[in-house]
Amino acid sequence: MSKNILVLPGDGIGPEIVTEAVKVLNTVNEKFNLGLTLENGLVGGAAYDVHGTPLPEETMSKARAADAILLGAVGGPKWDALEDRELRPEKGLLGLRSGLELFGNLRPAILYPQLADASSLKPEVVSGLDILIVRELTGGIYFGKPRGIRVLENGEREGYNTYVYNESEIRRIARVAFESAMKRNKKLCSVDKANVLEVTVLWREILIEVGKEYPEVELSHMYVDNAAMQLVRAPKQFDVMVTGNMFGDILSDAAAMLTGSIGMLPSASLDKDNKGMYEPCHGSAPDIAGQGIANPLATILSAAMMLRYSLNEVAAADAIEAAVSKVLDQGLRTGDIWSAGMEKVSTEQMGEAVVAAL
Amino acid sequence: MSKNILVLPGDGIGPEIVTEAVKVLNTVNEKFNLGLTLENGLVGGAAYDVHGTPLPEETMSKARAADAILLGAVGGPKWDALEDRELRPEKGLLGLRSGLELFGNLRPAILYPQLADASSLKPEVVSGLDILIVRELTGGIYFGKPRGIRVLENGEREGYNTYVYNESEIRRIARVAFESAMKRNKKLCSVDKANVLEVTVLWREILIEVGKEYPEVELSHMYVDNAAMQLVRAPKQFDVMVTGNMFGDILSDAAAMLTGSIGMLPSASLDKDNKGMYEPCHGSAPDIAGQGIANPLATILSAAMMLRYSLNEVAAADAIEAAVSKVLDQGLRTGDIWSAGMEKVSTEQMGEAVVAAL
Numbered sequence: 001m002s003k004n005i006l007v008l009p010g011d012g013i014g015p016e017i018v019t020e021a022v023k024v025l026n027t028v029n030e031k032f033n034l035g036l037t038l039e040n041g042l043v044g045g046a047a048y049d050v051h052g053t054p055l056p057e058e059t060m061s062k063a064r065a066a067d068a069i070l071l072g073a074v075g076g077p078k079w080d081a082l083e084d085r086e087l088r089p090e091k092g093l094l095g096l097r098s099g100l101e102l103f104g105n106l107r108p109a110i111l112y113p114q115l116a117d118a119s120s121l122k123p124e125v126v127s128g129l130d131i132l133i134v135r136e137l138t139g140g141i142y143f144g145k146p147r148g149i150r151v152l153e154n155g156e157r158e159g160y161n162t163y164v165y166n167e168s169e170i171r172r173i174a175r176v177a178f179e180s181a182m183k184r185n186k187k188l189c190s191v192d193k194a195n196v197l198e199v200t201v202l203w204r205e206i207l208i209e210v211g212k213e214y215p216e217v218e219l220s221h222m223y224v225d226n227a228a229m230q231l232v233r234a235p236k237q238f239d240v241m242v243t244g245n246m247f248g249d250i251l252s253d254a255a256a257m258l259t260g261s262i263g264m265l266p267s268a269s270l271d272k273d274n275k276g277m278y279e280p281c282h283g284s285a286p287d288i289a290g291q292g293i294a295n296p297l298a299t300i301l302s303a304a305m306m307l308r309y310s311l312n313e314v315a316a317a318d319a320i321e322a323a324v325s326k327v328l329d330q331g332l333r334t335g336d337i338w339s340a341g342m343e344k345v346s347t348e349q350m351g352e353a354v355v356a357a358l
Numbered sequence: 359m360s361k362n363i364l365v366l367p368g369d370g371i372g373p374e375i376v377t378e379a380v381k382v383l384n385t386v387n388e389k390f391n392l393g394l395t396l397e398n399g400l401v402g403g404a405a406y407d408v409h410g411t412p413l414p415e416e417t418m419s420k421a422r423a424a425d426a427i428l429l430g431a432v433g434g435p436k437w438d439a440l441e442d443r444e445l446r447p448e449k450g451l452l453g454l455r456s457g458l459e460l461f462g463n464l465r466p467a468i469l470y471p472q473l474a475d476a477s478s479l480k481p482e483v484v485s486g487l488d489i490l491i492v493r494e495l496t497g498g499i500y501f502g503k504p505r506g507i508r509v510l511e512n513g514e515r516e517g518y519n520t521y522v523y524n525e526s527e528i529r530r531i532a533r534v535a536f537e538s539a540m541k542r543n544k545k546l547c548s549v550d551k552a553n554v555l556e557v558t559v560l561w562r563e564i565l566i567e568v569g570k571e572y573p574e575v576e577l578s579h580m581y582v583d584n585a586a587m588q589l590v591r592a593p594k595q596f597d598v599m600v601t602g603n604m605f606g607d608i609l610s611d612a613a614a615m616l617t618g619s620i621g622m623l624p625s626a627s628l629d630k631d632n633k634g635m636y637e638p639c640h641g642s643a644p645d646i647a648g649q650g651i652a653n654p655l656a657t658i659l660s661a662a663m664m665l666r667y668s669l670n671e672v673a674a675a676d677a678i679e680a681a682v683s684k685v686l687d688q689g690l691r692t693g694d695i696w697s698a699g700m701e702k703v704s705t706e707q708m709g710e711a712v713v714a715a716l
């Protein structure tokens with residue numbers, strides 16, 4: 001039974017890092033006889049340049065047909081000036097998330113022992129850090145309506161967005177979070193602003209309700225301002241955190257940065273059947289695009305997550321993760337994670353080292 | 359000409375820390391012949407317990423009449439169970455901010471050299487840290503309408519809030535931010551999510567427009583997820599940051615925690631005429647309330663900010679800040695900032711040491 005992977009390199013460093021992840025996927029495909037078929041598509045600025053839209057219908061139908069999607073990154077200054085906001089690269093990404101109902105975003109923040117020094121935090125605060133942030137990805141203020149900019153009676157303009165969640169949206173992301181916690185240390189912290197925002201009062205209520213189905217999981221609640229603080233102060237207090245789209249955007253980036261090596265962090269965006277899109281946590285880094293110096297490991301680890309979550313190929317996923325750990329042990333480092341005494345390698349050398357380690 | 363200060367101790371550790379700040383205020387009042395008159399009022403849970411509302415009309419009219427307000431903190435588990443959300447302590451605080459139009463919230467995040475070790479970040483990342491976060495405090499999603507929880511046609515509930523800003527709201531906080539930057543290192547970073555939220559597209563546009571009046575200030579823009587990341591990675595890149603109510607809540611707490619000593623950080627909330635309310639950045643800490651161990655320095659430094667910003671008594675403000683620095687040099691520490699070799703003191707001892715240093 002062949003499995004169909006859609007590969008979307010996107011913009012900036014996207015194509016370079018995806019090239020290396022594809023090499024790794026091809027290697028495990030052969031080695032573990034996975035029967036993967038890879039096909040390419042356009043999204044973001046790359047799609048706009050060819051088709052005049054960041055999410056062409058062709059890409060969307062390929063995405064619907066695929067068993068899983070591997071994405072590089074989207075966006076760059078080249079398209080920031082586009083007057084029509086609907087044509088910007090980010091809209092391609094948001095359209096994929098929403099169109100495929102990829103509501104469950106898993107963002108691990110793991111400190112690799114080999115890279116412990118890279119963190120801006122003291123070693124004792126972050127050593128062994130392993131948090132999973134579960135972010136709702138297809139609702140909340142990202143997609144809420146009404147939204148826009150209108151002219152008021154006095155001639156002034158007013159901008160507005162709507163932060164909205166209904167019970168079923170909250171319930172399904174809560175389940176993803178509790179299930180994730182069950183596979184880990186059974187601690188779930190739900191982040192809200194229930195002392196101010198009604199939408200998160202409902203969020204908290206539903207989390208408590210769903211929690212009754214998971215008596216083994218220790219559920220706690222934290223206001224988002226305190227959560228941002230606690231991530232800086234003592235991040236190891238957390239196991240799994242769950243929150244809405246906007247708070248999740250902010251907290252997952254803060255958590256990722258605690259490790260000091262955002263070039264290492266993968267992510268998964270899953271629908272209700274665990275079909276998913278996989279992408280590095282970092283962005284398209286237009287400033288270093290085309291130089292062959294970007295770190296491909298987050299994308300390679302995203303491919304591993306894809307094998308684990310959507311394709312149920314656990315052995316192949318384990319093999320990739322072990323190979324990444326091995327190249328780090330060998331002292332190979334791209335510029336972003338390089339430190340004195342280590343060997344600085346290019347994007348391609350890093351990708352090939354992982355292939356070799358496999 | 360006498361100046362009228364309203365003192366609102368509030369809940370939790372509020373009364374203890376405010377007591378010490380009042381001692382300090384009385385001392386400078388005499389020493390510098392400031393002509394301050396202090397009067398007390400109730401807010402938060404303390405007001406609810408007496409009047410059945412967190413913001414009695416009496417407090418509100420005293421607040422309107424005052425030249426400045428010194429607040430401790432509000433909130434605690436005792437009132438969390440109140441069914442009617444309008445009666446919770448936080449609503450007292452939000453009502454004061456909004457009722458007095460205290461839209462300009464200044465939150466400095468300063469690392470005291472004497473407390474450099476308290477940070478969870480590496481010394482080289484935070485030494486000398488001195489950021490000012492300017493947070494819009496009376497608009498945005500905190501106060502936007504419509505808001506609530508409604509029942510949908512299918513019987514499910516939906517929670518919703520509105521993130522809204524008009525041009526004049528943005529313009530006036532932008533001016534506060536640019537003016538603050540002019541008094542500092544002339545660098546202003548405006549934080550938004552203009553790649554997703556229309557309301558922040560308008561925010562960015564107005565910031566650029568107001569920036570033209572301040573050609574000396576270097577204005578930059580950053581997405582909120584990246585800002586959270588950059589605060590963890592390299593906070594010293596920032597001088598002044600300006601953002602809306604919700605993002606400001608999150609980022610100012612993260613920034614405060616970078617210093618490791620949130621018990622040291624004051625804040626000011628100003629109206630258009632620089633009348634203001636002054637409070638510590640930390641909360642009411644109900645877990646340690648009544649034990650006499652809370653750190654009064656953030657409240658004492660809030661009193662100093664009050665003298666500087668609302669009462670134009672710069673010499674008295676300087677004197678308080680110098681006195682705080684002196685007690686730190688003497689090695690006096692409350693529990694929250696204590697480290698080996700230092701002398702652990704109570705709330706009262708700390709307050710009296712500052713008075714003595716004056």
Ligand SMILES: CC(C)[C@H](C(=O)O)[C@@H](O)C(=O)O
Nearest residue numbers: 075090093094249553554583
């Ligand atoms: C590019 C942007 C729209 C996106 C988001 O805000 O979700 C990104 O920051 C992310 O976290 O994947």
Ligand SMILES: CC(C)[C@H](C(=O)O)[C@@H](O)C(=O)O
Nearest residue numbers: 195196225433448451452607
């Ligand atoms: C207590 C709460 C309503 C308040 C806020 O969210 O503004 C607090 O977190 C703050 O930052 O002053």
